Amino acid sequence: MNHAVDRDVPAIEFSSVSCRFVSPDGKATVALRNFSMSVARGEFVAIVGPTGCGKSTTLSMITGLLKPTTGEVRVMGAPVDGIDPRIGFVFQADAVFPWRSVLDNVAAGPLYRGRSKSAAHDEANAWLRRVGLEKFGRHYPHQLSGGMRKRVALAQTFINKPEILLMDEPFSALDMQTRTLMQDELLQLWSANAGSVVFVTHDLEEAIALADRVFVLSARPATLKKVYDIDLPRPRVTSEVRYDPRFIEISRDIWHDLREEVRIA
Structure with missing residues (x-):
């Protein structure tokens, strides 16, 4: 596999991706519909959306565990083709x-x-x-x-x-104090590593505290509803940034979009 790619090429790119599952009884379920997303090298992106909307499905397609029904997923400029050793994954459950x-x-x-x-x-x-x-x-x-x-x-x-780190609700089982400490730990490790992160979470405040951009997905079949730039300065201390007036403003704006989709779901 040739890993030499242009530094300006996105680390991850979804182009008009749809993903459909067919159950054993023949029933088709569309998880993602016409979904596009680009993640730059070194960028920290969070994905939020209602339960069951397909957030984790995006991670599975980046790893190659799932293939899009239509559209294309590219990693470092090349179509996804199997498991890429440059990708790390942290799950909700401990993978030890x-x-x-x-x-x-x-x-x-x-x-x-x-x-x-x-x-x-x-x-x-x-x-x-x-x-x-x-x-x-x-x-x-x-x-x-x-x-x-x-x-x-x-x-x-x-x-x-890892040049790309995929995280699926990694801190959701932790108590609030431990979770906050782990968020700061992650930011320190990420800033030293300079890789790209895609972080899936149900916690809107967690997404804003960590990310450069937050992608809001609609209810299933999920599509991209809106992207928010998180213009909070770095380095961040997650326990403190939550009290920043700009943080509160961003949280209010994103929740307005997300609340509509939660009600639909």
Whole structure:
């Protein structure tokens, strides 16, 4: 696979994409309809919309797990063709190996990519220090809190230096305090990594606090209703930015659009 692409080419591009599912009994369901979206390199984009509108479907098409029925999805200028090693994914559920220690979980990516065990462990220890888990390398996932497991998941993903990071409701199971800490952790890791992020969430405030742009999807069959530029300065502290008058104004505007779609859904 040739990964040499123009820096001006979008990291991700949806062009008039529709996606239809056919159930075993032959019933067709349209998840996305005529959906277009472009994500620049280094940009943080959030996608919000009513439950079941197809937000996660967009991520599946970026990874190649789903193919569009019509239209095209491109990654780094090339049509999506299978799993791309430049893409990292953080799920709502912890995607860790319960039988492996924290250190071995974080080292799994470099080992899979051919690094020696000692080199992979050195890298993993460095990332555990970055996420504040340097004393927990020998622990197992079941011995950690939800927030700590999420830190493991972030280290596990960022150690592979993804050029694109896809996140599907990654912090929704956490309490509010831990969730806020994890949002700040993510912003710090992202700013140092300079990759592109597509972040799916039901939490409108989370989307505004994190993103450069927020894409609002309509009720199913989802299409793009509106795109909002989030003109809040960076770096951001998510616990503080929520009190910015501009944040409150943006939140009010987006909720006005989103509320209509939630009622329809």
